Amino acid sequence: MTAPAKLIVHHIPVCPFSQRLEILLALKGLRNRVDFRVVDITQPRAEWLLKKTRGTTALPILETPEGRILKESLVILQYLEDVFPQPAVAQADPYRRAVENMMTRLEGEFCTQGYVFVMNQNPERREALREGMLKQYARLNDFLMEHAPDGTYLFEDFGWAETVFTPFFMRFWFLEYYEDFDLPHEPPHEPPYERVRRWRDACLAHPAAQQVSKEEIVKLYYDYAKGAGNGALLPGRQRSSFVFEPDWRGRPWPPKDKYGHSATDEELGL
Template identity: 25%
Template sequence: MCTGISSDRLSAAMSRSQRSLVKGSPAPGPVPEGLIRLYSMRFCPYAQRPLLVLAAKGIKHEVVNINLKSKPDWFFEKSPLGLVPSLETPDGKIIHDSPIICDYLDEAYPGNKLTPADPYEKAEEKMLLEHFSTVISTLYKIFFAKKDNQNTTEVKEQFFEKLKKLEEDLTKKNTPYFGGQSVSMVDYMMWPWFERVNVFDVLEFLEKTPRINAWYKLMLQDPAVKETYTEPDVLLAFYKLYSQNSVDAADCGLD
């Protein structure tokens, strides 16, 4: 159980959540008709990506949370590497890896298209996400350095250099979002790590990148972001347990 979180904020953050399944838990039944099932973990940023897409597109779905420290044996049938997210369709098809899942959802479900139709614009977004993958890796270097009580100054400087490149990209594009005039797939693919800036202790760098800071504030108002958002104090409580390798981390805050 997490500590140090006010009860009102905790209940609001957890009202949409469910306890994770662990080793020995029975497998869920078939995916109900009219729904699609996402195997997730409540605090995983990669799993938040398809949750954002599901919310943005209004796709009816159910979520099965998996405890990644104690995975049910049957889960490897749903995800060969035992990772989340993984998607299961009513006819038993399995799709895994967050970018692939998100692309599938955008193509399989009409309305509110999140990826550009123009091939070059699509390639631009994929190149941007390739760069962003290096931002993610740097953020985790910061996290593990903090966990091991190491000096984070150098790796934070590396993060800031990568963030400045994103700032240049957004300045050159001259739009409020990385995807253009409205929020799109590339914004949702990047957002989960910006939601965790407090966990990685890099919030100060947003103030030094005004374009990204403006984007960050706009994203906080997006309906899909609001629907999937977890409060910073809840995230911090989870990552404290996670850094202790606690099996209880996945159900942080649940009774």
């Protein structure tokens, strides 16, 4: 199959779903084959974009040179793998591919649990949400113990499953910062987390996955930690923590106490 001339991805720069596509292309050394165009999540979607998506607002979307639109990061990921088959990121062997597909199917609940946790505003629910998050990690740990007990990644190298999960390991820096959440270190833990920790830490450090930093995530996702997702404005605020200007690098680190304090635009350097 020949690759189309130039593909366009419309995306929100810090979006984890879009980072999946960037990681896949980085692994292939083909980042320049796709034109990433930035959409500001704090503004209503432009008419031209809504026309392309037939009214849906979720990003990323991929636009082919013929103007056809693909939605859903996992669908787009597979499309990129198919049009740029070399070097392959997905496993070629049918059994191995099925195993990585099974792992991919765990991403939805993992992601939802982390976002529900960070957006929670009720201190009484914290412990239950922490336990729910640990259950998700335990499930990944168990999967890795079944299919790859001794290695680092699911297979020999950082591949498909790592491309799917790493953006969420990175977003969940917001749980570390705002919820003091991390995998327990002291033995004994029941169930254990050593295997998934090894996997997560290697994923976080991989050179193909460095599109965002902890500082950027913590600063941009402040509003999520206060219960406002997708660029929505919190009461008393004029600006979302997701705005492009002022740039996050020049802003102070937000207050960690999400339950006891609501920072103003000024405190956040907005």
